[in-house]
Amino acid sequence: MTRGAMLSLPVVLAGIALAFAWHxxxxxxxxxxxxxxxxxxxxxxxxxxxxxxxxLRLPRAIYAVLVGASLSxxxxxxxxxxxNPLAEPGILGLLTGASFAVVILVGFFGSVAxxxxxxxxxxxxxxxxxxxxxxxxxxPGGSTPLxxxxxxxxxxxxxxxxxxxxxxxxQESFESLRVWLTGTLSSxxxxxxxxxxxxxxxxxxxxxxxxxxxxxxxxxxxxxxxxGVDVARLKALALVSVIALTAASVAIAGPMAFVGLVIPHIxxxxxxxxxxxxxxxxxxxxxxxxxxxxIAARMVLAPVEVSTGxxxxxxxxxxxxxxxxxxx
Amino acid sequence: MTLIATKLDSFDVKRVVPTSKSRLTVKxxxxxxxxxxxxxxxxxxxxxGALTILVGPNGCGKSTVLKAxxxxxxxxxxxxxxxxTSVHTIPTRTLAKSLALLPQGPIAPEGLTVxxxxxxxxxxxxxxxxxxSAEDSHAVFAAMQAAxxxxxxxxxxxxxxxxxxxxxxxxxxxxQDTDVVLLDEPTTFLDLKVQxxxxxxxxxxxxHQNRTLIVVLHDLNIAAMFGDKIxxxxxxxxxxxxxxxxxxxxxxxxxxxxxxxxxxxxxASGRPVCLPVVAQ
Numbered sequence: 001m002t003r004g005a006m007l008s009l010p011v012v013l014a015g016i017a018l019a020f021a022w023h024x025x026x027x028x029x030x031x032x033x034x035x036x037x038x039x040x041x042x043x044x045x046x047x048x049x050x051x052x053x054x055x056l057r058l059p060r061a062i063y064a065v066l067v068g069a070s071l072s073x074x075x076x077x078x079x080x081x082x083x084n085p086l087a088e089p090g091i092l093g094l095l096t097g098a099s100f101a102v103v104i105l106v107g108f109f110g111s112v113a114x115x116x117x118x119x120x121x122x123x124x125x126x127x128x129x130x131x132x133x134x135x136x137x138x139x140p141g142g143s144t145p146l147x148x149x150x151x152x153x154x155x156x157x158x159x160x161x162x163x164x165x166x167x168x169x170x171q172e173s174f175e176s177l178r179v180w181l182t183g184t185l186s187s188x189x190x191x192x193x194x195x196x197x198x199x200x201x202x203x204x205x206x207x208x209x210x211x212x213x214x215x216x217x218x219x220x221x222x223x224x225x226x227x228g229v230d231v232a233r234l235k236a237l238a239l240v241s242v243i244a245l246t247a248a249s250v251a252i253a254g255p256m257a258f259v260g261l262v263i264p265h266i267x268x269x270x271x272x273x274x275x276x277x278x279x280x281x282x283x284x285x286x287x288x289x290x291x292x293x294x295i296a297a298r299m300v301l302a303p304v305e306v307s308t309g310x311x312x313x314x315x316x317x318x319x320x321x322x323x324x325x326x327x328x
Numbered sequence: 329m330t331l332i333a334t335k336l337d338s339f340d341v342k343r344v345v346p347t348s349k350s351r352l353t354v355k356x357x358x359x360x361x362x363x364x365x366x367x368x369x370x371x372x373x374x375x376x377g378a379l380t381i382l383v384g385p386n387g388c389g390k391s392t393v394l395k396a397x398x399x400x401x402x403x404x405x406x407x408x409x410x411x412x413t414s415v416h417t418i419p420t421r422t423l424a425k426s427l428a429l430l431p432q433g434p435i436a437p438e439g440l441t442v443x444x445x446x447x448x449x450x451x452x453x454x455x456x457x458x459x460x461s462a463e464d465s466h467a468v469f470a471a472m473q474a475a476x477x478x479x480x481x482x483x484x485x486x487x488x489x490x491x492x493x494x495x496x497x498x499x500x501x502x503x504q505d506t507d508v509v510l511l512d513e514p515t516t517f518l519d520l521k522v523q524x525x526x527x528x529x530x531x532x533x534x535x536h537q538n539r540t541l542i543v544v545l546h547d548l549n550i551a552a553m554f555g556d557k558i559x560x561x562x563x564x565x566x567x568x569x570x571x572x573x574x575x576x577x578x579x580x581x582x583x584x585x586x587x588x589x590x591x592x593x594x595x596a597s598g599r600p601v602c603l604p605v606v607a608q
Contacts (some may be wrong), residue, residue: 083435164417209456215437216451222431227504228424228452273437274444 008270012284016065019291023064024057026295027074028303031057063185063193064294064308065287067253068263070200070245072286073207075260076267076278081238082216084145085323088260089125089246092152093159095255097128098247100159104175107166113189118199122247129239131155183309185254196248203244204283210237211275218273256290256309258316263289265323349376352397352508352540357406359389359396365404366392368564374557376507377538379496379531381551384561385585390544391432391512393561397542410508424452428501432512432544436485442489442496443481446472449503468503474531475499491594498529508540509533516546523547527554548585552576552600564605576600 024036030291031039031049038044039053075088089095101124106112112120135151136143163181166173179186213234217224221231263286264278270285272279290308293315297308350373367389374380378596382390395401397408399415403543407414415423429451436445449471450464472478475495480488485496494514501509511530517525531554534541545551551558552572559569562584568575581602590600 093461211455212456214450216448218435219445219448220431220433220435222395222398222400222429223434225353225420226398226424226427226429226431226501227448228421230420268439272444274438 001316009280009284012281012288016284016288016291019288020061020065021313023061023291023295024053026064027057044324046131050284050320059190059193060185060294061291063252064290066184066196066200066284067191067249067256068259068288068290069283070203070286071259072250072263072267072282072289073204073279074242074245074249076264076275076282077207077214077238077242078260079264080218080275080278081235082145082148083218084148085265086145086149086261086320087198088258088264089242090255090257090260091149091320093132094125094246095250095257096156096159096163097126098122098250099181099255100124100163101127102250103163103166103174103181106177107170107174110125114189115195117192117249118247118251121250122199122243125243125246125250126239128155128159129243147163170324179307180254182307183254183297183312184307185253185290186224186305186308189319198252199244199248199291204243206237206241207245211232211279212240214238214275214279215273218275254309257313258320259286259312261323262316262319265319329570347518350374350463350540351376351411352408352542354393354397354408355406357393357396357408358404359392359401360404364380366564367396369406371406372559372566372569374508374540376540377534378540378556379534379554380540380542380557380559381555382542382544382559382561383546383548383551384567388561389564392564394429394510394512394544395431398427398431399423400429400431421452422458424504424506426506426510427508428504428506428523430497430509430511430514431500432516434497436493437494438486440485441482442485442488442499443468445485445496446477446481446499446503449505449525450499452504467505470507471499471502472531474502490518491518491525493524494518494522494526495529498526502533506539508542511541511543513544513546515550530554548576548581548602551593552602553597572600576602 019231021036025031025033029052030055035049036053039050043054044050059073069087078087078092079085098121101120102117102212105120114145114186132148132151132155133152136147139147141147146231213224215233216229217234224231241250264282267278267282267285271281293311294308297306297311300306300311353373355371357367357370358365360478370393382393392401396403397415399420402416407416409415410418410423411424415427431493446465446468450467454460460519472481475498476500477492477495480492485493488496498514514530515526518526527550531541531542533539555572557570558572558575560567560575560580567584576591578589578591581589581591588605588607591600593599594601
């Protein structure tokens with residue numbers, strides 16, 4: 001780990017803290033930064049602004065941090081393991097798969113206890129991953145960056161059609177899910193957050209633990225074997241981490257597009273190609289990014305709030321096009 | 329001819345006699361993909377302190393043998409043994425402390441610097457708890473010196489020429505500091521001069537650091553010039569093996585490569601050189 005990178009860690013943390021405070025201050029009613037700080041440090045429930053900060057704004061900022069970090073780390077791992085610069089939970093269909101599982105079961109049973117939502121999302125993401133890789137591997141030439149993306153797009157469209165169909169058939173129970181399906185940080189019950197935390201913790205711990213081996217794998221499977229990496233075990237662990245992080249993110253915020261694509265590439269510009277740096281810094285940049293995106297989502301058309309995922313997609317779409325032109 | 333003769337004294341004409349000790353032995357190994365054997369019942373051993381070179385036409389199984397020794401491929405039968413223990417039973421990271429592999433066409437991750445790449449060679453020596461030690465630093469430094477890449481340690485690998493890049497990869501496996509080093513076509517796509525540089529470096533590593541090197545090569549004359557032992561394969565079996573003088577014969581070239589060639593002796597090195605017969 002280079003000294004320069006170690007020194008920039010406080011800078012990233014300070015950036016997150018600033019974005020975090022700004023994020024809490026912004027909203028239908030702007031709360032001065034000083035009040036935000038006193039609400040966080042010495043909470044007084046008789047002051048209205050304090051209640052707004054603690055009950056409404058703080059959870060949302062925490063969602064942004066967790067989802068931004070999780071999706072970015074998931075994207076970084078997927079790009080490293082598949083050596084595919086366009087791999088990420090959204091483009092390869094995992095976000096849609098996880099959402100599909102949640103939507104169908106919530107639609108079927110009317111409502112589902114929060115504890116099951118991350119698990120449902122994980123089952124959906126894992127099944128989709130198997131499908132997408134299966135289809136890509138069966139294509140002539142095997143699973144290349146292009147076949148993976150095409151099969152991800154096909155599965156996304158296919159599952160998206162079923163989500164739309166379910167939406168049309170039962171508009172009432174899907175009303176609450178409609179905003180969630182565009183990726184939002186506004187509508188979640190805190191219980192879902194609690195049940196998602198263990199998934200995020202497991203995903204991040206695995207990601208940090210395998211980071212060094214992911215760097216070795218980036219030099220090719222055979223090179224990694226020569227260096228003593230158990231490649232099959234590494235890929236299995238990475239998959240578990242990606243599924244856990246994706247599932248928790250979808251449970252909290254729905255399918256938040258492009259975060260996992262954009263952030264790892266931005267991170268590489270700053271810290272290079274070593275995943276021991278890429279993984280933690282992706283988490284930091286991802287948290288900061290989603291805080292800023294969510295600030296924009298609440299400010300661009302204020303007082304109307306735009307879905308966070310829509311802002312992320314508006315920024316991420318052109319980035320994707322640039323990446324295809326530059327890297328494929 | 330006169331041109332070569334004038335350079336006679338500048339060549340290392342001393343023939344190194346490989347020590348008889350072999351730490352790596354392959355016995356009756358058969359390897360293949362999906363049930364079909366590509367390598368059939370091959371046995372060989374590689375001497376310590378010597379450069380053993382595998383040659384043969386495309387698809388003869390030479391790379392497959394190397395991959396089986398490097399436990400990239402599981403043999404269908406037979407074994408590759410390091411100091412008597414099958415490489416396929418040794419835990420992969422433990423084995424990586426004794427046996428290194430430079431595969432064909434390794435990928436240089438975008439933006440990785442030379443020093444970072446060479447540092448990857450220390451992977452098997454590190455654990456999650458013990459990430460980097462003075463020993464690691466020393467090994468990386470020594471490897472960069474040996475492979476002559478220290479001069480551009482902080483440059484990005486993807487900005488280097490093919491020859492420089494290949495030396496970086498060799499530095500990486502030197503930093504791994506293993507007694508056995510396997511290289512799959514390390515000179516392919518390099519200019520002749522760079523091929524000679526790379527092979528000179530590999531020979532040095534074998535002879536001066538007393539390591540066991542097994543190299544798969546495409547170019548017969550380079551193989552004959554640098555190899556202490558040549559193994560010729562065709563159709564998944566070994567046709568002949570021994571010192572270059574014994575193996576690089578007109579008869580072997582005909583039956584292994586379907587090549588009609590004269591074999592002459594380079595007056596400078598005393599090594600055999602093959603000159604294909606071309607219809608006029």
